[in-house]
Each structure stands twice: as C-alpha cells, then as structure tokens.
Amino acid sequence: MKGHRRTLSVDLGERTYPIYIGPGLIDEPDLYRAHIASPGVMIVSNDRVAPLYLARVRAALSDYRVGEVILPDGETYKNLTTWNLIFDALLQQRYGRDCTLVALGGGVIGDMAGFAAACYQRGVALLQVPTTLLAQVDSSVGGKTGVNHAAGKNMIGAFYQPRAVLADIDTLNTLPRRELAAGLAEVVKYGLIRDPDFFIWLEEHAGALLARDDVALSEAIERSCRNKAQVVAADERESGQRALLNLGHSFGHAIEAAVGYGNWLHGEAVSAGMVMAADLSRRLGWIDQTTVLRIRRLLHNLELPVDPPASIAIERWLELMAVDKKVLDGSLRLVLLRAIGDALVSDAFSTEQLTATIEGAC
C-alpha cells in the first residue's frame, strides 16, 4: 500500500459507507474485496476513461466475473437512451440481482451507473470509482443519481448510496486542466456555504491545486468530502440543509441549458452561478462588495469563469430558472450568502433584484 491514504465515513445508519482518498487506490484488490460481496461485477465506464484505467481495474478485480459496458463520453449522453445500454449489457451478460456495478469515470458515469444500480431489478450494489475532481468531491458522495431530460437537467433519478467510494488522486493526472478547474468550483462551494477556514485555505493554495500538488489535492478532496458527508448525513433526502449544496446551481443550470449541455462544463457554470448568487446577496444587503470581489478573485485565480455568457436574453434566464427543481410550485428559492461560510435558502428577493443581478452580470 502506498502512503497518504485518507479515509472518511459517510454516516447514514445502515447505509453508512467509506470514502477512500489517495494515490494508487484503483490497483488494490483488497479495497474492492472489502466492498464487493457478489461474484459478478459490471464495470460501467466511458470511451475516454476506459482506455486509461479499465485494464487496471479489471486486473484488480481478477477474483470476480467481470463484464463491462462502455458508454459514449459526455453530458449530452446522460439520458434515458444511453442509460438503457447498461441494462442491455446486464441482461445480455445475464447478471442477476446480486451483482455489483462499478462506476469508473466522472460525474456523468457516476450518475448514470448509480441510477442504473438503483433501478436494475429494483436495486443492486454499487461502487463508485470517480476519476475526475468534480466526481471525487461532489457527485460520488451523497447518493444523488440520475439522467437529464430534454426539458431539464437531472429531472429523472434516485437517491442511492454506494457501498464505497475509491477516489484515486493519481487519476487526476490525466484530467485536462479545464476539468481540474471545473472540479475546484465545487471545492470552493464548500468553503462558501459552511467552512470559512477552508475558503481561506483555498485562497492560499490555489496555485498548488492547479499544479496538481498531491498533498494539496488530497487535502482539498478530503475537506470537501467531509463537508459534503456531514451535510448528507444530516439530510439525506434534501429536505433541509442539503439544499445549500446547490449554491450557484440554479444560475448554473440555466447557463448549461441555454448554451447546450456540455459546452460549458458543469463546474464552470457553477462558478459563474456562485458569483451571481453572491451578487444577489449583496443586493439584499447581506454581504458587501468586498466579499463579492474576494469570491470572484479566488474563482478567477482557479481559472474559472466568473461571468455568465452574454448571449442569454433576460427572458430566457427567467424561463430556464422557472423549471429548476428548486422552484416549489411557483416561488423561486435560491441559495444565497450571509457571509463566506454561511449560506441559506431564500426567496426574499424581488424579481427586480434577480433581474438586476442577471443584467449586471451580462
């Protein structure tokens, strides 16, 4: 075993599971063995990640009957049609109710394989092996799975917890710099919503993170997962504080929908969305302009966009935000900031204030 491994637990009663963070994890048979009780394993991956890591995961799983299904890469394929390919493979290869799905890839693979595990024969075991920073700090923790619908992102899905998460930081070495930055947007989010010390740490380590310093990355992933795990443990099904994890996401989803899923990376849209949420919070008098600028600066230093695309008309913005899941029969509720490290869900803004934020940002 190599060093620097960190382990933390997502505490969900009988669904409690561990997250392992460190280098070289995907090559360790013992880690899989500890969490796969079934004889059959189906690896779900995509055509970008599979050439890099599939053979290594297969080698570590040599004790098992292993099948694979390789999906096309990208958010545009996160739909019911692609999802059904997983069932085609499971049934063609005669996997029973006691198989385990291993999600090997980024957030899209984690979402689709996780949702397939939730629904195949009404639920089979799941292991998450996230290979992007975004997936390691966000989508593989907390059990949200699903696919997009033409009319909205993540509209079809399930809450479904994995048996374990293996976040191998070595896999980040093959990640394009733009995707690394996109993952860091979600890292910054944890600082903004509930961990002011972490925000300061990020301001100090932005350069080290972009340079993929092992220790800095492990620290950032662990603190992110720990924050998310605490939120999820307190509110698994998003009736309360879990909604804070959506900071920047209502604006971000509108950006992604307007420019077409996949043209902006999710984390990039969230970055611009968090600045917009900060701006709206400022208009409500909850934070000052200095704080907004401090948030913009950190995201900018992490090579993330801090303004939305100028091409979206105001009517389109309001239309897209109205179908967001956070709308509770008519009233738009957004995650806003009272300070760095202190967020809340609120509808205490006027349409004029929201419009001013959107127009000011464009």
Next chain:
Amino acid sequence: MKGHRRTLSVDLGERTYPIYIGPGLIDEPDLYRAHIASPGVMIVSNDRVAPLYLARVRAALSDYRVGEVILPDGETYKNLTTWNLIFDALLQQRYGRDCTLVALGGGVIGDMAGFAAACYQRGVALLQVPTTLLAQVDSSVGGKTGVNHAAGKNMIGAFYQPRAVLADIDTLNTLPRRELAAGLAEVVKYGLIRDPDFFIWLEEHAGALLARDDVALSEAIERSCRNKAQVVAADERESGQRALLNLGHSFGHAIEAAVGYGNWLHGEAVSAGMVMAADLSRRLGWIDQTTVLRIRRLLHNLELPVDPPASIAIERWLELMAVDKKVLDGSLRLVLLRAIGDALVSDAFSTEQLTATIEGAC
C-alpha cells in the same frame, strides 16, 4: 359516504400507508384530501380507463391544480419509452418536486406511474387508484414499481410506497370477465402461500366472485391485501418471505415472454404457473396428487388456464427461466409448496424434475 368500507394499514414505519376498499371511493374528495399535501396533482391513466373514470376523479380533485397524461393501454407499452411520456407531461406542465402523481388504472399504470413518482426529481408523492382486481389485490400494495426491458419483465424499477391506495370495487363492474378471472389468480395465490382458510373460503365463493358479488369481492380484496401487507411489512425489499409472493411467477413470466407480453394476461400466466409449481412440488414428494388436482380445480372453476401454451419448446422454457430475477448467479430458485397455505423458496429440484414438470404440462 356509502357503506361497506374497509380500511387496512400497510405497516412500514414512517412509510406506513392505508388501503381503502369499498364502493364509490373515487368520488370522495375527503379521501384524496387526507393524502395529498401538494397543490399540484398529475393523473396518470390509460386510454381505456380514462374515458370511464378520469372525469370523476378530476371532479373529486377540484381543490387542486390537476393535469393528466393518458398512456396507451397494455403491457406492451410498459417500457422506458412510454414511461418517459410521464416526464414529458410533468415538465411541460411545470410540475415541481412537491407534486403528487395519481395512478388511475390497472397494474401497468400503477407500475409505470409508481416508478415515475419514484424517479421524478428523485421522488414525488404517489396515490394509487387501482381499477382492476389484479391491481387492487396485488400491484398497488407493496411498493414494487417498474417497467419491462426487451430482455425481461420488470427488470428496471424501484421499491416505492404510495401515500394511500383507493381500491374502489365499483370500478370492477367495467372489467372484462377475463380480467376479473386473471385478478382472482393472484387472490388464490395468497391462499396457497400462507392462508389455507382463505383457500377454502375461495373454493366456497368462486361463483359469487365471478358474479361480482359486492360482499364477496370486498372480502376477497381485503383478505388478499391483508396477506400481502403482512408479507411486505415483514420484508419490504424482498430479502426473505416476500419472495413467496412470486409463486407461479417464474413459470408465468416465461409464458408471458414466450407468447409475447399481453397475449396472455399476467394472472392467466400465473395461474398456469402455480399449477406447474404445484406439480414440481409433487415430484419432490412435498404434496400429493390430490392437492395438485384441488388447486387445478379451483383455478379452473375461476375460468383460469391451468396448463401453459403447448407451443413453447423445452429449450425456450429453460432459457426464459434462466434470465428470471429469481436466478441468483446461476442457481434457479422457485417458490414451491409443502401444503396448501405453506410455501418456500427452494432450489432442491433437479433439472430433470423441472423438465418433467414442463413437459408434463405441455
């Protein structure tokens, strides 16, 4: 309120819900009001049931914003493509996370609407209003939802509990006699697996049931639901005794798949399948020929098929049964009988004995 109402509870902790059984229930606003907390309701029905009952349900729901989505009728449409029409309607009509889906129809509608409720925005409220006997005694109780895959029945789905079930026995008056009989197959099943007194009651009331006698139907539905509710409460996710509810279903699913879903009604296939399970139990020496004949006679008196179609080759039988969900990585396990009212899951039969049952039945 009209008389003869019966209420029973499915005891599942915080997911406990009531089943109401009786005449005229679909017209009572109070019954809906007690279980719908959201302002928005989407009725999911099909093009056979909607002309009969949709207007009445809408009238009873006049306090709510009510939308509808009418699916094509039949098991052949129980697939992901039809399922997605529910999401199209929900999103086009801007239903949020706090809406309630009302499933108005038979087992197929209950399965698809239930599965849509499980997955729309990762879970919205569900009310089951079953309008067939099969749905009233079986599919609306217990939370199994899902759709078929080309390679197998109910392969994609979720466990998801409704807020309440309204089983209005008046709706059975428009049910074709063949479908009434098909529902009675599942009623007989409860007697066979765990309620020998009920089996005797059914032998005595077969004629009254086929004549749609109100009191007999209410009694049969209540005793069926009570049996199923007890099983489900003890084993919500089918790790143990809930599997007994599958008596006749492995054989039955093979019949349905071989002749094409919808050509045999589900209950008809289960009827023939239960006789096959009894025959295999006899070959194992667990029950005698007299018992097998007694089971055949009751099902025959209920106008149900007691033999499978002769057209299925033995190889096809074994192939179809091998993809059944009850196969745990290679070993076929079936629900068999030790007596009327006493069932168990077993793989204690040889391929020769299984083959003899299939060939003897054809």
